[in-house]
Structure formats: C-alpha cells, structure tokens
Amino acid sequence: MAKTAGQREHTVADVAREAGVSKAQAARALGEYGAVSDAVRSRVVAAAERLGYRPNQLARSMNTGRSLSVGVVVGDIENPYFALATRGISDAVEEHGFTVVLSNTSERLAAERTAVEMLMDKRVDGLIVAPSTTEAGHLDSVLQAGRPLVLLDRGVPGLPVDLAGSDVSAAAVEAAEELIALGHRRIGYITTSRNDDNRASPQEPLSSPVASRVAALAQAFELNGLRWDESLLRDGLRGEASIASAVDDLVRDKATALIASDSLIGQVVIAALQQKGLRIPDDVSVLMYDDQPWARLLNPPITVIAQPTYDIGYTAGSRLAALIQRRSGLPPLSPFPGRLIRRASFGPVRSAHTGAPDAVEPLEPPMQLATDAGNSTCTRD
Amino acid sequence: MAKTAGQREHTVADVAREAGVSKAQAARALGEYGAVSDAVRSRVVAAAERLGYRPNQLARSMNTGRSLSVGVVVGDIENPYFALATRGISDAVEEHGFTVVLSNTSERLAAERTAVEMLMDKRVDGLIVAPSTTEAGHLDSVLQAGRPLVLLDRGVPGLPVDLAGSDVSAAAVEAAEELIALGHRRIGYITTSRNDDNRASPQEPLSSPVASRVAALAQAFELNGLRWDESLLRDGLRGEASIASAVDDLVRDKATALIASDSLIGQVVIAALQQKGLRIPDDVSVLMYDDQPWARLLNPPITVIAQPTYDIGYTAGSRLAALIQRRSGLPPLSPFPGRLIRRASFGPVRSAHTGAPDAVEPLEPPMQLATDAGNSTCTRD
C-alpha cells in the first residue's frame, strides 16, 4: 500500500484518527506499554499497517532518555584489530537492541575528543572507547555525566572504568626469552602508539598495551641477567615510510630481531625486510602481535602473539549493555591472556652478526612446530 | 567546574535563566540562528560555559528533521574490503558533519531488512547499503520515504540509485586471457555471494560484481574460441570449511587455476592449497580480488585485481552527503576501473597434470603441515 513518494510520514495521531481512538491509546498500543484492550489494540495495529506507520525513534528516545545506540570510538576501523573488535561489539550490543555509532580518530586526541563530545550530544546510551592517549579529561566527563563507559584494548591510569582487553605479558616474556635463548641481544620494538607510561606510581598496573609489552620485553632480559637496550624502541611512528625507515635504522643498529606491535606494522616491517633482501629468520627474526590469517601463509610463517580480538570486542559490548541496564555487582573484567603461536620466524642469531656474544650452541632447527591448535583468534567460525 | 556525578543535564531553559534572558534568545545564541545582539550572545555563551551546557542533539534533530547521521549497512565490517570502504565513507560524511551508524548483516537478507528499518526509524538522513541480494523491497521503501540512498559495491537491477563501486571487467578479461594463454582451460571461481543474475533482460548491465566477474571470465574464453565450464563456479559459500572443500573439489576436478572473489576467500584458498602441498603457481595458478598488502608478501606474491576500495567508500559518502543536501544535477557515478597487478602466482599449466598428478618432483617438505586432526581429505593416493 505504499503511497507515492515524498509522503509526509504518518504519526501516532494519524493512526489514532484512522483507528478512531485517542492518541494516547494508539501510542500505548503501538509502543506496547500501559493497558490496552484487545479490541483497541487490533484496530490500532490494523490502522498502522494500513497507513504504513513507522514510529519515530528520535521522538521516542527524547522522552525515554534512551537512544538505544552506543558510541564506538576507535583509532582506525581499517586496522583489522579494530575491525574485528567492532564486529564483536556490534554483535554483542545488537543482542540487547542497541545499534552502533562509529567514529574513527586516526589515533588523534583532538579527533577523539570531538568524537566523544558529538556522541554524548547525540545521547548515546553508552560509550566504548579505545583511547589514543592516557589523557582522560573527555572520558572523565562522560563518567561525570553518568553515562556508562567501557575501554577497549587500552586503559587509562586513574580512570575507574571497565577495560576489555588482553594481557599479553606472559606470552610476551615467553617469546622474548626464546629469542634470548636463540642468542638475540638486540631486539627492536616497533609501534605506532606512544609508550607513555605516566602512571602515578610504579605499583599501578600498566594500562597501555605497548607499555606492558615493552616492560615484558625488558623483564625477559632481566630474568636472564641481561638488560634490554631501550634505544631499540621505536614508538609514535606514523605512516609506512617512517616504519620502513625505523626498520632500516634498527637493522643498521645491529638489531637481530624485530617485534611489530600490530599486524599493520608487521606488514610493513616484513615488506621492508624483503625489500632489503634480508631473510626471515636467517638474518632477522620477527615477532608480530595479532594473529592475522595471512601470517601463517607467509614463507616462513610468522610467529605471533594472538589475542582473541572478537571476544574482546564482544565482551566490551556485553559489559556496556549490562552497565546501561544498570545491572550491578558485576565482577571486574579480567583480561584475556595473549597466546604465543610459534611458527617459523624465529631463528638463531648468526654468530658473525653481533660483536661476538655467546657462541650459541648448534640449535636444531628450532621447529617446535607446535600445532597452532585450531589457530582461531576468535570463537566464530 | 564539574558538578558531582549523575547530575541532570542542563537545558536551554537553565542557561536562559542563568543568563537572564528568554529561552528563545538563549536558544538562538546557542544554536547560532536568528538575530541576537552581541551583549546577549556573550552573556548566554558565558552562562552556558559556566553550567557546562551541552545541546541535546536528539531534540534538535526532532524538529529540524535532520539527524546528522547516516546509516551504513555492510555485509561484514570484518572483511577488509568493507572495513576500508567504511573508513572512506566515514571520512567523507564527517567532512559534512554527519556521523556513521553501522550495521552488519552477515550477508543475510533478513538482517539487512531489519537493519534498514531500524535505521529508517532512527531517522538517519541517508543510507549507504551493500545489498546482500538483488531483493529490493526494503530499499525501495527507503526511496519511497524520500530518503537518499547510495549503493556500495553491488547494484540492484531496476533500482534507480547511485552505485559506488568498481568495474573490473576489463582487468578480469585481461587476467583470464593471460591464464588461457598459459594453457589453463579449467579455471575455478570461488565466492561467498550468490551469482544471482536476475536481470529483466540480458541488455541491462550486470549489477552484481560476481556476475560481471564471472561474465568476464566466460567472455575471455569466448574471445579465444573456447567455452568456460560453468560447473567450476562455486558460489554461496559460507565458512572456511566449505571454501576449503570447494578448493578440494575443484582441484580434484582438474582445475589448474583458481580465482578467489575476495581476500577473505583468497586466504582460505591459499591455505588450503598449502595444506594439500600444492604449489603456486607450479601446481595451481591463483588470482585474487582485492589487493591486500599481504598479497605481495607471500612467496610467490599473489597476482590480484585491485580496486580503490577507500575511494569507493569515500565516493559513496560524498555522494550521499550531496544528495542529503539536495544538490541536484549530479552526474551519475562512474565505476572505478579495477586494475590487474601482475605478480607471480600465474604459471603455465603443467602438461602432465591430467595424467597421474602426484609424481611431483621432491617438494621440500611442506613446512607447516601441522595437520589438524582428522581433517585430511587428501585422498590423493
């Protein structure tokens, strides 16, 4: 029964008139609240059907105070990590009737601020943010306004808020120790984030994933009575060019192993190595964060630290929904453990390379070839 | 100045009172419309500042009729194609002050329908949809309602609407001819979409990318006086398992080249080939749609047909913004041409292949072969 185009939308009042009842009754029947007799209900529903009536969610939201949408603020939806996490978030919140309003910040604080403000103005019922820095002013005001907030991937020190993320430190230490055992002493770490560890005290847990990964690296060295050379950290990198030149620098600076802080960086790092004619793992060993499917297709397949990205997103979404519904007594979110998946991108350091460290005993080709037991990063098929 | 938590939000009325002016004047000053004296404006702004006033976009939207948000309905944000396109859309519409409301359909029509309805109810100012089928009822009613609509990637026959996508046929024909020249006669095409070409007449342009890609493939055969065996089309595939078994089937059915309809499929196809110990391109040539960065990292690097995905998204977003702003006389959107990027995954067909395949010369032990329990469909004796 579609009317001709450009028709003015029908309202409850129209439906009420058509059904011959009061606006209030029509609204009740359509909104499924309050008491309505069967007779009235069916007449109203029929009238609505006839008119092709659709409720105006804006109006509804305005006086219920619930917009049934949640804001999601990520650095970059193009990053597979965020893409997959967003999928998880979306699936979770949709189960509770919410839709996702998305905002990219390009990891810029200013963009993040305006995004959060915009979303607050649009009265989203809650917010999921992957903060690009540890600056918390704008997030604090979300809390002040009493709107639920869940952080994704990265925490903000001093902000008492649920965080859905992973704890990769165990896997990171494990990986680093294996590299050390293979003779690596100069291990480079490459990341786009800033390693800003501005905790109030060293006792606080590290909230930034990068900080905790770097700390794990250093810790592995200490466990072996060594010290990690912090000059091998390259952070705050923007753009492929600067990542590639960081690789250049590090290799020239005698790094024998490189750690890429996410798969986007990993791509560039590997490409840069290939371009320079350096072989993995003969010349340089490589560890990458995030287990993208392609990592195991390379030759050699790349050793990675996997995070259950979809689950992390899904958890963030579920928790946010719970908070919006004022469910209380929720246990704090515990981080998902990262998992080291050994493939073939670790190798012994070539003795000629460094000055002359301990001559590593002839390692058998380091193929632990642990099966990537079902190598799934997420629980979905 | 932050008040204690859970404060009721301030409204224009509050600001007006605080500034000692009428609600109307305060609203004008804050909304930046109508005539307001400098004196009043500054008093109002100051008062708003003092109270930490934030306008309620819902209320604003309700009587301007503009929600300043656009709906984006894609199959799966996790698919790099959509992730990147969404980024483009988002960047484009944000330039015009719109935010993105995102919905995943998992390529299911029912989900797509409800998503579109939901977004319409939320009064988005416009919609960008990557339709999962050629079913147009729900999209038609968007048009009926007079709300701007732009299609992404795939068209719908008979729906008079802008389409932002690419035309890969030239590149597809080119690639297929090269395969044919290399001796390939049995070329498999693998896709998750359905190849539903339900045009009213054969004269209409093909709207589904898959249909046009398959058509290009067939055309290349015809140009060479050959016929493509349509039984080598595997469409409507869901999940990695069914893709992998399609690869199995096709190889057993003597396909010597495989075309993967997107990068998600490409990953699985390549993994399946590796697992079976089949080498690219010696045993099977591979063409993939979408140029993901990892494609060139593989050994051999994969030949692909690239689409300017970000630009496609950006174009969709810009066009939608233009339509919302009632700009008229817009030229129809022309598709971006696909580009064949030749790498090293094409090779001549081995003449012996049809005979008794696996007298293959000693492959280096296929590296990972961490055969997951039981799975081995490798019936090749």
Added chain:
DNA sequence: CGGTATCGTGAGACCGGTCTCAATCAGGTT
C-alpha cells in the same frame, strides 16, 4: 519630523512520541 524597514526580544506553538492523572467502565461483593 512622521513613516517605515530592520533588528532584537519574549511568548508560546510545535516536533512526535511518552507518561501522569482523573474519569469511566466492567465485574464481583455483600
């Protein structure tokens, strides 16, 4: 200096729903 165009202002309707409240109605009691 009267007439009029312009600006600034406040009152109040309005957007399309929800929700309060008092009035009405039906059934069950005694």
Added chain:
DNA sequence: AACCTGATTGAGACCGGTCTCACGATACCG
C-alpha cells in the same frame, strides 16, 4: 441495589530543542 476494585480510556503536560509571530526599539528615508 449500593460499593469496591481494577482495567481502560482520553486529555493534556512534558521531553529539549526550533521556529513563528507580534511587539518595542532603533535606524534610515525623504
């Protein structure tokens, strides 16, 4: 038959903005 209870119903306020309109004040004009 009078009384009580709970379900239905309609009128109208309300959410937080925008916008129309009428009115007073100022400015420009011949």
